[in-house]
Amino acid sequence: MIDKIAVIGAGIMGRGIALVYALHGYRVALHDINPEAMNQAKALINADLMLLVNEGMVSHADQQTALTNITPTDNLKEAVGNASFITEAAPEKLSLKWQILSQIEAHAPTTAIIASNTSTLPLAELNKHLARPERMLITHFFNPAHLVPLVEIIRIVSTPDKTIKTILNLLRRIGKIPIVLKKEVPGFIANRLQAAILREALHLVATDVASQQDIDLAVTAGPGFRWSFIGPLETADFGGLDTWQSVMNNLAPELDCTPTVPAVLKEMNHQGHLGVKTGQGFYTYPNKQIIADKIHQRDLEFIRLLRLRRKEGFQPDS
Ligand SMILES: NC(=O)c1ccc[n+]([C@@H]2O[C@H](COP(=O)([O-])OP(=O)(O)OC[C@H]3O[C@@H](n4cnc5c(N)ncnc54)[C@H](O)[C@@H]3O)[C@@H](O)[C@H]2O)c1
Structure with missing residues (x-):
């Protein structure tokens, strides 16, 4: 079962992904190495929430809950230490993602599922240095991540069906429309x-x-x-x-x-x-x-x- 979530990278995508999970009751640790990016993320999450409140999509109580649910941190170990699901949303550089994914694997619970939000990097490359590559998949959100319904899911052959089912349930619970690709192709579908x-x-x-x-x-x-x-x-x-x-x-x-x-x-x-x-x-x-x-x-x-x-x-x- 997914309860605590960690999002690594608080940029354009990470902050929206964190927001949509937090809005639906999940505790989210949001990690970024850049304090300026984190401050900007906090301000933009506030502004996004205000718009949702003004448009009657979210109550004042839910707005407060969402804000309480997000814990910003500059410490990756702390962010992933007790997370059951982790989404990596760092810049689109393979070597950087390898480095982050290795740290995630070193500090996250062994049962945690790891996802990347990559738009273009192949899953079989991304998971190459993980001890258990089958625990990783791609959940590809679209900007603005808290509003666009589609999430593409990319798996490898050895990804357990149970993992896919868990992630499909999670994404549907947060109001998303997930699709699972039968096989990976560059650029996925959308x-x-x-x-x-x-x-x-x-x-x-x-x-x-x-x-x-x-x-x-x-x-x-x-x-x-x-x-x-x-x-x-x-x-x-x-x-x-x-x-x-x-x-x-x-x-x-x-x-x-x-x-x-x-x-x-x-x-x-x-x-x-x-x-x-x-x-x-x-x-x-x-x-x-x-x-x-x-x-x-x-x-x-x-x-x-x-x-x-x-x-x-x-x-x-x-
Ligand atoms: N921007 C889009 O429209 C879009 C859409 C779908 C998918 N994506 C994918 O999502 C991912 C993130 O893209 P983005 O547009 O949000 O990028 P971004 O540059 O806006 O944000 C990335 C964040 O990661 C942080 N970061 C850098 N190194 C880090 C590290 N070692 N540990 C933690 N945080 C670190 C940066 O400070 C930055 O805040 C990429 O893989 C991208 O391809 C982007």
Whole structure:
């Protein structure tokens, strides 16, 4: 049974993962080596909770419980010492993750299940130096982790089915929608689909088919509007697979399938335009307040969508 949880790394993902577990009654030790990151995490967890309270998703009592449930610590041994489940959410560097995972294994109870939130590192590489690699799996959350329902689970052949069942139950208890991959592929499922769409969107930018605003609108007001409730395969069923065969016959040769980083993306990076990090990407972000406002507005829309999905039965109540 999972009772105490440890989250290692209090950055973008770790703080959201810690928050969602704490909101659902779990005691969470949140560990980071960087005091500044920890302070920022605390402030952002407070702000995320305020928004949930203001939107009527969380009561004042639950807000207080969530805050009490999170124990920040700069000591990894203390964080994992009595945890039954540990999620590593440190930067995406294999050697760093190896080092952290070895420390976790050295100090956590032998029965504890260990997860990584990696987006791209293969599980068979990550678990390589563990004495018991079968105790580790990947639980891949999406940003913002306390709001996006999907969690992808990646296992190895020797992962006990009991472990998968325990983690599925845990994730469902915190209101998530977990899926277990039958086999591991680079990028898992969701990021492969996102990358395929981004590659085509970048191709449309490069060939000047429409403005970037209109390319984004073509997704948010079109397929994206449908996708929260009906996925691409079911959409194809409703469109007719004979129609889709014709569409693919005409379109497949036209779609971008360059097996390298798209030139537009390389050029943006070359010019130092990294998006909100530098204030310039496909759009301009003149100051930090504008970025904070956009994140606030995005989270507000996500909360409203989450509420609607729950009302319509697309999402378990949590
Ligand atoms: N950002 C995303 O949208 C996203 C989405 C899904 C998965 N992921 C994955 O989640 C993981 C974390 O990504 P992130 O975006 O939260 O990164 P981040 O850089 O925002 O946060 C990482 C945190 O780990 C801390 N850290 C560094 N070394 C540490 C150590 N030795 N011990 C403890 N803490 C340490 C850093 O101080 C930082 O606060 C990565 O594996 C990433 O690929 C990220």
